[in-house]
Amino acid sequence: MDWSRAKNVLICTFLLLNAVLGYQLWHDAQETAGPNLDFTSLDENTQRLMEEKSIQVLAPIPGDTPQLPKLSYTYVHSGEKDDRVQLVKPVDSKLVFTHDALVEALEPQIKDIDNYQYDPLDVQEEPASGQTDAFVLHPLVQDKWPLFNVKLALFYSNQKITGYRKIQVILQPSDEAKKMLPASKALARLIDSYLPRDSIVKDIRLGYYGQTFNSDSQVAAPVWRFMLDNGKGVYYVQMNGDVISPKTEHTEGS
The missing domain is CATH 2.40.128 (Lipocalin)
Structure with missing residues (x-):
């Protein structure tokens, strides 16, 4: 065996491995920070x-x-929260993470849901139970900017969206x-x-x-x-x- 050649191969292999590991560490640091x-x-x-x-x-x-x-908006139902509406056909809760799939599944049952955007950081808490088993969506202004005051709550159970609560509003730019x-x-x-x-x-x-x-x-x-x-x-x-x-x-x- 040519030990000199083998040693050079090992050195090159270690250098290549170190380069790959170094790049991976740099990439992970970039993603984290x-x-x-x-x-x-x-x-x-x-x-x-x-x-x-x-x-x-x-x-x-x-x-x-x-x-x-600025924006003015008017409650259609005197500003009162609508009662929870049960879906005739529950849908898979994972659809909330994909806007187009959610709209396709729920548009027949929830009017104008295509103009709502999911907000993963907001919660809908039920006053009586304190439970937060609901996804929150906001209506969009100019099809882009969420109106944080107004919530469409999609209630879920056993990985299925089973019902919703929607407050109807009319939006109007005012300034x-x-x-x-x-x-x-x-x-x-x-x-x-x-x-x-x-x-x-x-x-x-x-x-x-x-x-x-x-x-x-x-x-x-x-x-x-x-x-x-x-x-x-x-x-x-x-x-x-x-x-x-x-x-x-x-x-x-x-």
Whole structure:
């Protein structure tokens, strides 16, 4: 046996193996830390506060700043929650994760479901039982932006969607479109003044939200929704920088 040649082959094999393992480690690190890699949209003071308060952001910071109008919407049934409706033909609950398949399966039983978007981070809690066995969908404004105030709840049991509760509303833009506050500036405002230590921002999403009043007619504004991990809080930041925390329904101006 040519030991010199065998040794060279082994060395090359180990080098190749190390290169493959190194690439895999780099790729895994990229996937794990992906959303956290680029904070250049945040100023240095905000990044410093993040470190001091041990705040993590596990969601990409959107860079788009579309122009959106305020919105008025009217409850069709006096703002009251509709009673739960049982589906004549239950469908597989896994369909909720695929919009087109869900629409195809439920459109014959739930009108306009094609204009609703599934929100995996929202929950529908039943007042009497406190159970949360429901998927939540929101109606879309301009076929794109969810109206967080309004929920379509799809109740499920034994891996089947068995019923739903839907609040009917009529949407109407009510103001001139204005440029949205950048998500990075909205996030900086929360980090500077609102988020407690050790907060983990799990999701950043653009949509509509407004404080609700005892009236059929409501108003919602474009907002950035910041959802914290483990249900520890949700914050809505309007285009003028005002912050709404729905747990208190209190708005604080800039």
